[in-house]
Amino acid sequence: MNKKVLLIEDEPNIIEAVSFILSRDGWDVKTHSNGHDAVDAVRNRHPDLIILDVMLPGKSGFEILKEIRSDQQFALTPVLMLTARGQVKDREMAEKAGASRYMTKPFSNAEVLDAVRSMVAQ
């Protein structure tokens, strides 16, 4: 069975592009585009990997990540965080909140693929 990835991102065209490359790479891609009920989406979908944008409408990615991590079921699920800010402070916040990996926009498709492949293989 294909590995399941949940992409939580609010930009429709980024969703479309990332979904496309991941599907072509053999992933089962689910998407979700707001912050409010992102955690519910995680509980419903049970993904093998989560790609989480930091700037989401409703709730910040850091908060969502904290909630995900506090749920024992998802304490170890790999989470790749996406942000538009490359500041050291953001990176530290992401690590503290429990991100497995951190990627700054604009990223290349190859970077995304490399990241998700290595994260689920680990």
Add this chain to the structure above:
Amino acid sequence: MSESSMIGTRIRERRVINGLKQSDLARQVGISPSYLNLIEHNRRRIGGKTLIKLADALQVEPTLLSEGAEATLISALREAAGRPDGHTAELDRTEEFAGRFPGWAQLLSSLNARVTDLERTVETLTDRLAHDPHLAASLHEVISTVTAIRSTSSILVETESLEPEWQNRFHRNINEESSRLAEGAEALVRYLEGAANSEAEIRSPQDEMVAFLDHHGFHFPQLEGTAEAAAIKAVLDQDAIMHSDVARRLARDALAQYQADARRLPLSEMLAKVQDCGPDPEQISMAFDCDLPTVFRRLAALPADLVGPVGLLTCDAAGTVLFRKPMDGFAMPRDAGACALWPLFQVLGQPQVPMRRRLRQSGRGQNVVLAFAVAEQVAAATFVRPALMRGHMLLLPDADSEQGSPLQDVGSSCRICPLRNCPARREPSIIMDGF
């Protein structure tokens, strides 16, 4: 040491500053030198008449001897010593310092106050940049769209045999995102251009003066045809733009020069001549038999609605800009660091030889302006000092009649100048790469 016991020390220091011998001071005050010696070593208390006589002889206020420096000054100095880098200050001798060098102490305390002010301004500005919601939103928008475009376009390029439906879809997405990107970039530019005005609070005295002159359009009808110093004072008294004394002093000098120039080239005659031959400095100079720098200044001081835009720069031989009347289409850096290729600097090497050039300033607008430059000697050379030179450059809009005549490329300041392979470059440009 208590304050009162320091009276003697203060008397001694004052005496030394004034270059008086102990015996001379004693004689002036009518006491014996040995008694004065005891006083100076804080071994005799004094007060009343002797103190007043001593203060008189030392030409200071009696309170400066009896009370030393003001308490506020002392506390300001302690505050200055409290700075992170102030730990080497001799705190236990603060009072002595303020008493011995009141001028320096005052300067130190006001510099400290100024530094604190400026630190606050810098903090505010940094904060504004880091937390400005508009800037953050615009940047986020730009980065999001760039991310979508990058990802989508590489799918289009890298995916072999992409189905036509997908192809169309991704093309449409790129089109959508690129127009969003254009809007985002525009919003950023608008923001950054607007931000320039918010620098208003950090200004040098020069900038303050320019702002003041600019507020009046560089033209002062009250100063035309009068030699009264009171007229200058009246203009300055009404001003609310300049805050520093230095700026007001610069403005006073500039207005005095204005008055003198206005008497040399009266307004009505100047306007008549400009109507007749345009703002041509050469013809005006010949018609009034007047030196070029005065003609330049006068042209720059005429009402803009009658002569059109006129810019003016004056510098000394060190290249420091002393006077600046900005003109749209020609960027003049606010601080030192103007383009070394400007005729303004070239004429400094050829005193009294005027120069006329069509300049194209590299950068955004690529505007062409007409520049007239001349250097004058403001103080003759002596055997121990070189002559003091001043360079002037008048700027006028390019004229139709000039079409086709040679152009000289110049910059504004190196940091924002895109000219390549420029031998005059002092530092790398921040916009050279990537544009």
